[in-house]
Amino acid sequence: MVLLEVSNLKTYFYTLRGIVKAVDGVSLTLDRGQTLGIVGESGCGKSTLAWSIMGLVPPPGRIAGGSIKIDGDDITKMREGDVRSKIRWKKVSMIFQGAMNALNPVYKVADQIAEPLLYSGAPRDEAYARVAELLEMVGLDPKIGERYPHELSGGQKQRVVIAMALIMEPDLVIADEPTTALDVVVQAQILNLMKELQRKKRRSIIIISHDLGVVSELAEKIAVMYAGKIVEYGTAEQIFNNPMHPYTQALIRAIPRLTGPVTKLEYIPGSPPDLRSPPPGCRFAPRCSKVMDICRSEEPVLEELEKDHFVACWLYRR
Template identity: 50%
Template sequence: MSLLEIKNLKTYFETKDGVVKAVDDVSFTLEEGEAIGLVGESGCGKTTTALSIINLLPQEGRVVGGEINYNGKNLAELDQNKIRRYRWNDISIAFQGAMNALNPVKKIGEQITEVMMYHNGLDYKSARKKAKELLELVEIDSARIDQYPHEFSGGMKQRVMIAMALACDPKVLIGDEPTTALDVMVQAQILELLEKLRKELGMSVILITHDLSVMAETCDKAAVMYAGKIVETGSVENIINNSSHPYTQKLVKAFPDIHGKKEMTESIPGTPPDLITPPSGCYFHPRCEHATEECRVSAPPLRKMAENHYVACHLKGV
């Protein structure tokens, strides 16, 4: 049994203009100690998928179908009070944008200790001791525990966010664009830290990113999302080197290959669809140069390409 199994997840948002199908029939599994990357353009449903797992959706959002099985327990059936037991303790998240995610008027030590005091029932002295240990774990001098967020660089703030996410010893860590707005050198340091922590602590990781190079650096397998659906899933090697869906192929070509032939990268023509009134058939067909009449009228299921490699395309698979 997988540690985490997302099965036919559907998350919709009620808006004044209609229902937005932000996540529409998404399925994937996560094993113990494994890292999976959710990759795709902005607005494709990656973060909404993550927030659905721990029921942190905004008021207008709701899970309308599917299962979120963690250790055999369907979290989608739990109300806010019951799922609170799983947040931080079992599944934790390091939020996007560390520059703004920390409370600017609270010392970082206070922000880490309150997580453990609330969710684990630790007293202040014990929580502060562990907070110092967590800071050292993410390679921040514990002597800085009483400093404010503005006294840290962007990369250090991201490390603080990771320390906070690890406060209750979760089995699954969700990293939502953990390298956003960081320079290349700091990005590499954060990715190395995540990989080190995953191995040392035996955690499983869900990494949300639009950057294929970030995914390739840290993940075992990947799920490529487009317009709320998974269009291709497989090992990172297959996704990068043997991508089958036209959208995945375009994503790969949008990034330069420093080892291969020197050539211009390619942009993806068009824009993602409106998820209130999405196109018929395959959602990618208006932007796909290979689209056929079948693509325009019929939504393709995920089909097997190879062992653990699936693609949702009428032109691929068996």
């Protein structure tokens, strides 16, 4: 059953120095219980896409087109008050990029996790019992609720942030770079925790990372984003065993290997374009080793090249 349906979404930032087209015509669907990974280098619009689904695009950004349906309701057409009372945190919640470093230093952990429940009118003892349960679920001693954020390690703080995202029992949890600031060992622990949540609770998850290795640990489906657009979309197996877009192929070569012989990491030369004036045609053309003439003038569209496997690249058009 479809939980989330994003159609031709455009989210732009109207800055004094031009319009940043951070998300520029993205479509995707997510079923209940499914896990979608979104991967791409920094600056490709991943966080902006996530903020859009939460109905929390920061100014000067706004949704310029398209729709975002959650359980059939288009949140881009809803009033803010209705999104707040019916959707945000209750149906869709988010682990914000860097949130573990933005916990409020003056409140105890349990108070921060309990806040939305108390706000929605739950009795105090019930709310705090639920917090203790959640802390246990994310692998923390419930006593940690009595501490302040600065008394916790990075990994503990990230577990607290995950508990915060789960307190209202949302159907969909968006995790934006949930392991990025952590060391390798703690990264693996957090990913294991997310796998457990996925297995036990059958929640829908969107996991966002610049690292295809992280995304592949969890995701059944993967969307590769480049310069505000999805350039390849398929099952995790298709993306790994048969990557077709040159950008996806380059991302795979850039995954650091934790095991096996240390091979040279291949970096992708250049960087993603300025989204105020992306190159015409294929946005990856200036960095693509397989670029052809047509790539620089005409934009390739996403096409289904095998079942459920979509690619936007002129190499496969004939």
